[in-house]
Amino acid sequence: MQFIGTAPSHDLTYSDVFLVPSRSTVRSRLDVSLAPGDGTGATLPLVSANMNSVTGPRLAAALARRGGLGVLPQDMPLQDLDAAIRWVKEQPVAFDTPVAFGPEASVADALAVLPPVDGHGLVVLDAHGAFLGCMAATRLAHAQPDAQLVDLLHGSLTAFEEEDLGDGRHAFDTMVAAELDYAPVLRHGHLIGTISRTGALRSTIYEPAVDAHGRLRVAAAIGINGDVAAKASALAAAGVDVLVLDTAHGHQEGMLAAIRTVKALRLGVPIVAGNVVTEHAVRNLVEAGADILKVGVGPGAMCTTRMMTAVGRPQFSAVLETAAAARELGAHVWADGGVRYPRDVALALAAGAASVMVGSWFAGTIEAPGRLEADADGRLFKQSWGMASTKAVQERFGRLDAFELARRTLFAEGISSSRIYLNPLRPSLEDLLDMITSGVRSSLTYAGARDLAEFHERAVVGTQSAAGYEEGKALPVSW
Ligand SMILES: NC(=O)C1=CN([C@@H]2O[C@H](COP(=O)(O)OP(=O)(O)OC[C@H]3O[C@@H](n4cnc5c(N)ncnc54)[C@H](OP(=O)(O)O)[C@@H]3O)[C@@H](O)[C@H]2O)C=CC1
Ligand SMILES: Nc1nc2c(ncn2[C@@H]2O[C@H](COP(=O)(O)O)[C@@H](O)[C@H]2O)c(=O)[nH]1
Ligand SMILES: [K+]
Numbered sequence: 001m002q003f004i005g006t007a008p009s010h011d012l013t014y015s016d017v018f019l020v021p022s023r024s025t026v027r028s029r030l031d032v033s034l035a036p037g038d039g040t041g042a043t044l045p046l047v048s049a050n051m052n053s054v055t056g057p058r059l060a061a062a063l064a065r066r067g068g069l070g071v072l073p074q075d076m077p078l079q080d081l082d083a084a085i086r087w088v089k090e091q092p093v094a095f096d097t098p099v100a101f102g103p104e105a106s107v108a109d110a111l112a113v114l115p116p117v118d119g120h121g122l123v124v125l126d127a128h129g130a131f132l133g134c135m136a137a138t139r140l141a142h143a144q145p146d147a148q149l150v151d152l153l154h155g156s157l158t159a160f161e162e163e164d165l166g167d168g169r170h171a172f173d174t175m176v177a178a179e180l181d182y183a184p185v186l187r188h189g190h191l192i193g194t195i196s197r198t199g200a201l202r203s204t205i206y207e208p209a210v211d212a213h214g215r216l217r218v219a220a221a222i223g224i225n226g227d228v229a230a231k232a233s234a235l236a237a238a239g240v241d242v243l244v245l246d247t248a249h250g251h252q253e254g255m256l257a258a259i260r261t262v263k264a265l266r267l268g269v270p271i272v273a274g275n276v277v278t279e280h281a282v283r284n285l286v287e288a289g290a291d292i293l294k295v296g297v298g299p300g301a302m303c304t305t306r307m308m309t310a311v312g313r314p315q316f317s318a319v320l321e322t323a324a325a326a327r328e329l330g331a332h333v334w335a336d337g338g339v340r341y342p343r344d345v346a347l348a349l350a351a352g353a354a355s356v357m358v359g360s361w362f363a364g365t366i367e368a369p370g371r372l373e374a375d376a377d378g379r380l381f382k383q384s385w386g387m388a389s390t391k392a393v394q395e396r397f398g399r400l401d402a403f404e405l406a407r408r409t410l411f412a413e414g415i416s417s418s419r420i421y422l423n424p425l426r427p428s429l430e431d432l433l434d435m436i437t438s439g440v441r442s443s444l445t446y447a448g449a450r451d452l453a454e455f456h457e458r459a460v461v462g463t464q465s466a467a468g469y470e471e472g473k474a475l476p477v478s479w
Contacts, residue, residue: 001320001350004462013299013314014344015469020460024448029441030205033451034067038292038332038354039270040242041217043067043207045349045452046436047334049359050074050221050246051302052392053384053420056369057084057218059362061091062429064216066206069355071244072220073387075396078234081220085238088218093208095185095193098123101149103132108145112371115380116141117427119196120366121182124149131191134159134184159184162192168203171195202430206437217241219272224258229265236267244272246294248305248388248413251281256288263289275336277318279325286329293331294357295322299338301360302386302415309413316351323352323456342439343472349440349452350459360384364420365429372422381421386414 004020026032036045044067048055052073060070072084091097099114099122110122120137133153143152160183165171175183175197185193209217219242222231232243245258250273259273273285274294282293296319298305298312306312315338323333335348336357348356362368363384370382385391390412397408426432449455 001352001456001459001461004460008463011314011317012463013316014338014347015466016314016463017316017347017461018464018468018472019346019350019443019447020462021446022448022458022460024445026445026448026450029438029445031450032441032444034437034440034444036332036354036452038334040069040209040219040292040355041211042069042209042355044209044433044437045353045355045440046345046433047071047219047355047357048362049300049336049357050244051359051363051384051387052076052395053363053370053382054359054368055362057087058097059365059367059369059429060084060218061088061097061216062367063433064088064209064218065091065093065096066202066430066433067209068433069209069217069219069242071242071357072218074221074223074246075387075392078231081235082238085218085220085235085240089211089215089239091216092185092193093210093214093216094203095195096199098184098191098194100125100191103127103148103150105149106145107140107143107147107149107152110149111140111145114140114366115372115422115427119181119198120428121184121194121196122149123184123191123194124153125191131159131184131186131189134182134194136182159186159191160195161185162187165195165200168200171200171203172197175200198430198434202434206433211239211241215239219244221246222258223247224252224254228258228261232262232265232267236265236269240269242270242272243267244274244294245290246274248275248297250274250276250294251278251284256284259285259288259290272334274334276322277313279321282322282325282331282333283329286326286331291331292354293322293326293333294336295319295333295353296336296338296357300336300386300414301338301340302384302389302418303337303413304386304415305388305413316347319348319351319353327352342436343443345436346440346443347461349455350443350447350461352456354452360418360420361432362429364422365432366422366427367429375419379421379424380427381419384418384420385416388412389414389416391416 046068050071050073123134221244270291272292273290299315332354335353
């Protein structure tokens, strides 16, 4: 990456910079590879943040199916993490995970996890897990909230046998011919997944991130305190593909010791460690055994660290410096936090990040863990909160005595409650992935790059004023 003109002497963040188009020989945006090449097996440079409101097993499976990686948060009890990892590994790769309800569930139960939008649907299973029927999510909009789903199944949609669908193109055409936008997929009469037209289309564009056994990949985080070796070993035994060692101040002795401990276990999975923002920290953490550095102090949407402590660093420069240092050492960087538009992802990758970690943006999706709520205007949202917020600290340390809990709560550095609204046009994680990857694929072709290594090499970046940034925004109403 190079700056157009002279490189600025002060630190920059994503909004301060823009990409300059260069002469290109790349003829199509579909000729571009977005594989991070960081040893995680991901084929898409997107990682979901290890936040309770962001990454649950459902979101992790959906993300891995399209090539990214979900990081399950360290706050989940170990047995829940174990179950979540195993659950992700059991999910279909070629089809979507069914949104399933038991025979007792009501329309209100369904609306708490699934908005009545096109392209989505739900299945109803009997008490033994056998498939009873399905319905389009849009049906929920016109039903009484207390109606039982099972009573709405008459005229149930068609279900396909797996072999009738074939490859993504054939599956898409089959659904168009059947005038269906959503359908369950059966194998010998047993439910193995669901499919939508967009899902069929996506399967021709994305490549799932799968392990050596063809199962979806998943990452999990652990903190630096407690029995780090026991936790890391337990997660590896459950089948985790990437381990993330995470704390607010990653450049500390406690982190270096934790990395050394996990490295010595030789678990055969990449070790991600952070958060850091300097070249010096990269050198120390890689020396201790980290393969990937998680970079970002203070850019996160739920994060109050910069205002509380003045500590941090504008994220574009943090990524640029750490990625250069990591590259020299054969390590990689994940740019963590502060991403609000596809352009921010493109800029992090141009600065040299292998992958980009997204938190709050993904919290407002159907696949995120929270329940759907509606505000006074009927707009749907999910709750989100920071992992260092009072809420998170109280949940994490709830088992401690009142004095210890109060002491730790004093040091909160995050927002406890925030509403992340679902984008009505892009309510699902996969809709956001489509938007982000189409933007980033386009960024690469503007730079004349076929893959992320070339993109980083060829990217030309300029700095802009606040007015320059403003000019780039679309106008929803006339001026
Ligand atoms: N990327 C970012 O900007 C930030 C992210 N977070 C996220 O919040 C979550 C919780 O992290 P964390 O608060 O580190 O909790 P952890 O449970 O991981 O504990 C952190 C440990 O580091 C010690 N420590 C020393 N200095 C600091 C410091 N300045 N800030 C925090 N801990 C310090 C703490 O001791 P003691 O409590 O005695 O001081 C504690 O032992 C993580 O997911 C983290 O990524 C949190 C803040 C910033
Ligand atoms: N200082 C804090 N940082 C936090 C907290 N919770 C999460 N985070 C960091 O933010 C990113 C996600 O950023 P986003 O802009 O995409 O939401 C996450 O990975 C953490 O590094 C917090 O409470 N305090
Ligand atoms: K912030």
